[in-house]
Amino acid sequence: MNATAPACPSGLSPPSASSVAQDPTTFVLMKDGVKSLDLVIKGASCGGCLSKVENGVSRLPGVRVARLNLSTARLRVEWEGQLKPRAIVEAIAGLGYGVTAFDPGKIDAEGVRAERRLLTALAVAGVGTAAVMFLSEPLWFGSDLPDEARNVLRWLSAAVALPVTLVSGRPFFLSAISSIRRRRLNMDVPVSLAVILALALSLYETITGGRHAFFDAAVMLLFFLLIGRVLDARLRRRAYAAANELASLQTATATRLGPNGRAEAVRAADIRPGDMLLVAAGERLVVDAEVVSGESEADLRLVTGEVEPAPTHAGRTLHAGAVSLSAPIRVRALAAANDSLMADIARLLEAGEQKKSSYRRLADKAAELYVPQVHATAALGFVGWLIFGASAAQAAYVAVTVLIITCPCALALAAPLVQVVAAGKLFREGIYLSSGDALERLAAVDHVVLDKTGTLTLGDPVLHNMSETARGALDKAAKLARTSHHPFSRALVKVAGAGPVAEDVRELPGRGVTGMIGGLSARLGSASFVGAQAGGGSEIWFAMDGAPPVVFYFDDAIRPDAVETIAKLKAMGMEVELLSGDGEERVARAATAADIVQWRAGVTPQAKARRIMQLEADGKKILMVGDGLNDAGALAGAHASIAPGGAVDVSRLASDCVFSGDSLRAIAQVVAIARTARIRMRENFALASLYNVVVIPVALAGWVTPLIAAIAMSASSAVVTLNALRLTAPRPSGKRGVT
Amino acid sequence: MNAFIFMLPAAIGLALAGLAALSWAMKSGQFDDPKGAAARILDETDHPS
Numbered sequence: 001m002n003a004t005a006p007a008c009p010s011g012l013s014p015p016s017a018s019s020v021a022q023d024p025t026t027f028v029l030m031k032d033g034v035k036s037l038d039l040v041i042k043g044a045s046c047g048g049c050l051s052k053v054e055n056g057v058s059r060l061p062g063v064r065v066a067r068l069n070l071s072t073a074r075l076r077v078e079w080e081g082q083l084k085p086r087a088i089v090e091a092i093a094g095l096g097y098g099v100t101a102f103d104p105g106k107i108d109a110e111g112v113r114a115e116r117r118l119l120t121a122l123a124v125a126g127v128g129t130a131a132v133m134f135l136s137e138p139l140w141f142g143s144d145l146p147d148e149a150r151n152v153l154r155w156l157s158a159a160v161a162l163p164v165t166l167v168s169g170r171p172f173f174l175s176a177i178s179s180i181r182r183r184r185l186n187m188d189v190p191v192s193l194a195v196i197l198a199l200a201l202s203l204y205e206t207i208t209g210g211r212h213a214f215f216d217a218a219v220m221l222l223f224f225l226l227i228g229r230v231l232d233a234r235l236r237r238r239a240y241a242a243a244n245e246l247a248s249l250q251t252a253t254a255t256r257l258g259p260n261g262r263a264e265a266v267r268a269a270d271i272r273p274g275d276m277l278l279v280a281a282g283e284r285l286v287v288d289a290e291v292v293s294g295e296s297e298a299d300l301r302l303v304t305g306e307v308e309p310a311p312t313h314a315g316r317t318l319h320a321g322a323v324s325l326s327a328p329i330r331v332r333a334l335a336a337a338n339d340s341l342m343a344d345i346a347r348l349l350e351a352g353e354q355k356k357s358s359y360r361r362l363a364d365k366a367a368e369l370y371v372p373q374v375h376a377t378a379a380l381g382f383v384g385w386l387i388f389g390a391s392a393a394q395a396a397y398v399a400v401t402v403l404i405i406t407c408p409c410a411l412a413l414a415a416p417l418v419q420v421v422a423a424g425k426l427f428r429e430g431i432y433l434s435s436g437d438a439l440e441r442l443a444a445v446d447h448v449v450l451d452k453t454g455t456l457t458l459g460d461p462v463l464h465n466m467s468e469t470a471r472g473a474l475d476k477a478a479k480l481a482r483t484s485h486h487p488f489s490r491a492l493v494k495v496a497g498a499g500p501v502a503e504d505v506r507e508l509p510g511r512g513v514t515g516m517i518g519g520l521s522a523r524l525g526s527a528s529f530v531g532a533q534a535g536g537g538s539e540i541w542f543a544m545d546g547a548p549p550v551v552f553y554f555d556d557a558i559r560p561d562a563v564e565t566i567a568k569l570k571a572m573g574m575e576v577e578l579l580s581g582d583g584e585e586r587v588a589r590a591a592t593a594a595d596i597v598q599w600r601a602g603v604t605p606q607a608k609a610r611r612i613m614q615l616e617a618d619g620k621k622i623l624m625v626g627d628g629l630n631d632a633g634a635l636a637g638a639h640a641s642i643a644p645g646g647a648v649d650v651s652r653l654a655s656d657c658v659f660s661g662d663s664l665r666a667i668a669q670v671v672a673i674a675r676t677a678r679i680r681m682r683e684n685f686a687l688a689s690l691y692n693v694v695v696i697p698v699a700l701a702g703w704v705t706p707l708i709a710a711i712a713m714s715a716s717s718a719v720v721t722l723n724a725l726r727l728t729a730p731r732p733s734g735k736r737g738v739t
Numbered sequence: 740m741n742a743f744i745f746m747l748p749a750a751i752g753l754a755l756a757g758l759a760a761l762s763w764a765m766k767s768g769q770f771d772d773p774k775g776a777a778a779r780i781l782d783e784t785d786h787p788s
Contacts, residue, residue, distance in 0.1 A: 047778030070775035119765070127758045131751055152743060160751070 024085045024101035026253060026267050034064070036078045037085055042098030044073055049097070056095050057088060072241070074102060101253075111237040118230045121168040125223040128164030129216070132157050136216040140707040147209070154206040154213050161199065161215035168222045169195055171229065187367045187412040190374065194403045195221060201400040204393075212397075217404050217709045224717045228413050231420045232436065239423065239432040243645075243658045254286050255279075257330070275333040279324045281507075282485040287333045291316045294329030295509040298322045299487060302628045302648050304605075305453040305581030307461060307538065307556050309486065311510040321629050321648045325485045326509045348609045349654055352636025361437045362678075363415040366685050370411060374692070378402040381700045394702070401704040406692045410716035414684035417724035422677040425728060430660040431670055438656035440681075441640040442674035444621045448569055448667070449612065449634065451626035452580035452590050455644060456562055458662065459627075461491045461538060461554040473550040477542040480505065480513045480524040488540045488554050489513070489524070512540070520545040527551075538586070556586055562594045565664040572671060574623075579603050579611060581630050609633035625667055627651055642667060673727075680727055684720045691716045 029036050044053055050068050053075060057066035062081035068074070077088055092099045135157045138145055145153075169192070176188040195218045202213035256266045257276040268286040271277070276292065279285055297309040302321040309325055312318065318331065382399035386392065419436040426433055433439060450456045478496030481489035483505045502515030502522060512525010522544045523530045530543035532551070543549040559565075566576055578599035580587045587601035603611070612622050612634045624631070624638035627647035635641040636654040643655035652658050659666035695712055698704060764770065 047781050050775060050778050051782050068775065069772040070778055071772045116765075120762070123758055123761050127754045131754045134750060135747075149743070156747060 024089055025265050026270075027101040028085050034078050034080055035083075035085075036076065037088065038102040039075045039077065039089070039092070040100050040102045041068060041073050041075050041092065042100070044068060044070065044097055052095055053092060053097060056091055060088060060091055063088075075099075111233070111240060115230070115233040115237055118171060118226065118233050121171060122223070122226040122230050124164055125168035125219060125226050128160055128168065129219045129223040131160045132164075132216045132219050135160070136706060136710075139213075140705075140710075151206075151209065154202075154215075157213060157215040158203060158206055161202075161219050164219055165195060165199060165222065168219075168226060172222070172225070184364070185367050185371050186364055190367070190371050190403075191221070191225060191412055193375075194218075197400045198404045201397065205397075208393075210393075210397075212706050214401075214404055214706050214709060216706060217713060220710060220713060221404075221409055224409055224713070225412055228416045228420070232416050235420055235423050235427065236433075236435070239427055239434070242427070242660075243432040243434070243652065254283075269336075271333050271336060273333050273335055277331050277333060278328060279331055280328050281324055281326060283324060285318055285320055285322045285324070285331070288317065288319050288335045289331035289333050291318060292330045292332050294324075294327055296327040296329050297325045297486065297510055299325050301453050301459055301487075304630050305451060305628050307453055307487070307582055307586060319629060323485075325487070326507045348606070348633030349636045349650070352633070352638075352654065355637070359437060359441065361415070362440055362681055362685070363412075366411060366414070374403065374406045374696075377406075377696055377700070384700075385702070398700065398702045401702075401709070402696060402699040405695045405699045405704050405709050405712055409713050410688035410691055410720045411685065413717055414688050414720050414724075415681050417721055418677050418680045418684060418727065421724050421727045422673050422680075426657075426670065426673055429666065429669060431666050432658045432660075434656050434658075438640065439674045439677050441621075442623065442656065442670055443678035445623035445640050445671060446573065447575045447577065447615060447620040448623045448625065449577045449579055449615070449638070450596070451608075451624075451628060451631045451634075452578055452582055452587055453556060454627040454646060455625050455631075456578065456590055456594055456596075456664070457556040457558050459556070459646070460494075461487050462557040463491050463495050464538075464553040464555040465551075473542060474552075475499070476517055476522065476544065477524055477550070477552070479517055480515050480522060480542070483507065483515070484513050484524075486540075488538070488552070491554055492540075492552060517544065556582075556590060558590055558593050559662060559664045562664050565668050566594050566596060568668040569671070572668065574671075575620075579608050579634070581605070581608075581628070605630040605633055609637050612637045623667075623671070642670060676727060680724055684723055687719055687723065688716065691719075 024037055024039065027037060041049075041053060044050065047070075050070055053068050054066045057063055057075070057077055060079070060083055062083045063077060063079040065076065065078040067076050069076075075092075079088075089099050089101075135153050139150060139153055142149075172188045172191050172195070175186065176192040179186040179189060198214040198218040198221075202215050202218070205211065205213050253265050253267055254271060255263050255278045256271065257263055257278055263278055271287050277285075277287075277289060281296070291312050291314050293314055294312075296312050298312045298318055299309050300306050300322055302323075303319045312324070312329065317334065378399040381402050382395045385395035385398050390398075416436065419439055422439055423433045423436070453459050474492070474496055478492055479500055479502040481492040481496070482499070482501045484490075484507055502517045505513060505515035507513050508525070508529075512523055512529040514521065514523050516522070522542070524540060524542045527533060527539070527541050530541040530549045532541050532543070532549040538554040538556075539551050540554075541549045541551050569576055575598070576596050578587065578591050578594075578596045580590075580599070580601055581603055582601060584601040587599055591597075591599040600611070608626075608631065612624060615622050616637075616639065622638040622640075624634045624641040625643070626632075626635055626641070627644050629648050629650060631643075632648075632650040632654050635643065635651055640657075641655040642657045642659065643652050645652075645658055645660040647655070647658070657670055659670070691712075695704075698708070
């Protein structure tokens with residue numbers, strides 16, 4: 001119904017999105033008489049937008065602070081007095097920007113804190129590494145240094161390295177401990193062991209006046225690893241925030257009717273079972289509810305995938321996500337927003353989550369191979385040197401140097417770095433990954449299962465027989481259609497454009513709209529409503545006094561690049577299958593249009609999840625793509641899953657990855673990048689192993705000095721980093737044909 | 740040896756100063772809105788806040 005988004009309202013650059021304003025009253029915070037509100041501004045992208053929004057809001061009476069953060073697109077407004085929050089939203093919308101209330105509860109506070117902690121650890125490790133390095137330099141190169149000076153330098157190094165390790169090593173030590181508790185090995189176990197043993201050996205050498213101390217190696221190892229961790233945490237938080245922002249465009253508020261009949265806007269999260277809610281025409285239900293009064297039609301596209309609206313009447317249960325179309329209805333909430341889910345789907349989600357948490361990542365597999373081997377080698381070295389007559393201290397030195405130099409630096413960076421680079425690349429394409437191991441699972445898929453409504457198709461019906469219809473009839477029908485929220489009416493208006501509305505309009509739920517056009521009565525609705533013979537299919541009829549009825553046919557249009565994407569997926573060696581809850585005829589038509597051979601119609605949510613399980617049992621790795629409540633179980637159960645940005649909350653959360661925009665191309669893109677990333681990860685593991693094969697004999701021979709350790713560690717880390725960065729370069733196949 | 744007495748504390752002090760500067764910048768919100776800061780510098784109107 002909305003016209004296309006306007007150009008950047010400041011005129012400097014194009015906007016990114018448009019949205020609908022809602023009443024933000026429930027999000028206002030009050031402190032010392034100052035009210036404050038956080039809003040997400042859509043479309044603000046440049047300095048012009050910034051000053052326009054800030055000045056526009058500052059002019060409102062009582063506003064003390066209006067500050068727009070351009071990086072997060074968040075506007076903070078603080079004001080005193082009687083200014084209505086609605087007026088602020090309207091002022092911004094009047095400037096041409098999309099605006100939604102921002103629920104501070106949606107901030108990923110845990111993610112922000114974790115990133116801060118890692119960043120502090122990184123800063124400490126960085127400064128510590130620099131300090132220990134310049135203390136170590138004379139030790140590496142100053143062969144004529146007096147022993148006294150060596151001792152001072154070593155003690156100073158120890159004084160820096162020990163506290164630094166305590167602070168910077170914490171994330172690794174904690175992770176290692178929890179991994180050992182679960183009787184599993186992750187990369188943090190050998191990392192922690194190497195750091196602690198290196199420090200212990202160095203302290204021993206310093207106290208006894210021995211040859212070498214490895215304080216620099218220990219701190220540098222932490223520094224390198226922390227770089228990878230920080231990048232990873234930052235990207236994950238940004239992806240989470242971006243995916244959340246997509247969600248914030250959806251209904252988060254509802255209208256609750258108090259016992260005295262007064263209506264108030266409440267947050268979805270505050271709705272309790274038993275609350276009476278008023279659902280306006282065109283509004284989306286945020287909780288499961290039972291209709292109390294009012295006749296309307298419900299748009300169930302997000303719930304069951306059916307395009308045809310279903311009639312609703314008192315007593316009918318509607319699930320969250322349903323949209324009341326033709327008339328306001330009163331409903332009684334059956335569950336709170338967080339529990340609003342069919343019990344079966346909730347069970348399916350849980351099962352899927354369990355399955356995914358038991359997934360063993362490539363890095364963990366590598367750790368499980370690597371740790372026993374390296375530790376056995378170190379032990380062998382220790383025993384070997386003892387047998388050949390070395391002292392226990394000498395033998396221990398060799399064993400510890402083996403652990404330090406084979407330090408899993410490169411190995412521990414091998415996977416995370418590739419994931420960070422790949423996720424960053426996807427992020428720039430508007431594709432938000434939920435976790436690093438999602439990439440590995442996405443790389444393995446060989447069978448794609450698509451949902452129809454809202455996934456393969458845009459979800460909105462489009463007028464299909466426009467060429468056969470008289471323009472005059474369309475214009476007149478649009479006068480009635482503009483008053484209705486019915487998807488077919490909206491599709492008509494999309495073609496006809498903005499314009500006048502008929503007089504005396506009444507909407508009869510489940511049947512159609514009547515009104516007066518130029519003194520003649522007109523009807524728009526079902527075949528029986530206008531007195532015509534139903535053709536069977538997605539159609540509405542329009543009739544005016546004294547003229548034969550005109551029919552409009554509608555189609556659920558497939559996304560513009562669906563055909564191309566499906567062809568690409570097939571070319572990548574994947575089977576493509578369509579599973580839809582919609583009627584057979586429409587599914588068949590969409591399948592033909594998109595060139596999909598395998599399809600099933602009328603599939604229930606449970607059957608979707610069952611089908612996925614059955615395919616997985618056959619040894620296939622499924623990529624599920626879906627957006628509706630009915631897809632949530634299947635999304636959670638599949639090996640990997642993707643949801644479009646418009647998906648319901650549950651489905652988005654059940655997915656590994658969310659893409660924004662109308663283009664299906666994202667699916668092929670994600671898989672392609674995931675596959676390249678997997679190749680890079682394997683290369684990195686190979687490089688790290690190769691490095692170990694070279695350095696282990698050197699360490700076993702007892703030739704490792706702190707300088708050699710420092711060089712070897714930095715070099716191996718640099719090699720895997722550079723290899724990971726190759727992902728950002730355009731692929732060679734993409735270069736072909738371009739000169 | 741004598742040089743150590745001056746050099747080392749000076750060097751470590753510099754490093755700590757760098758660390759302190761970074762933590763100040765983080766806490767005072769210098770990295771909160773890099774895009775906005777870049778745009779604001781070109782904005783002619785005076786914002787008191």
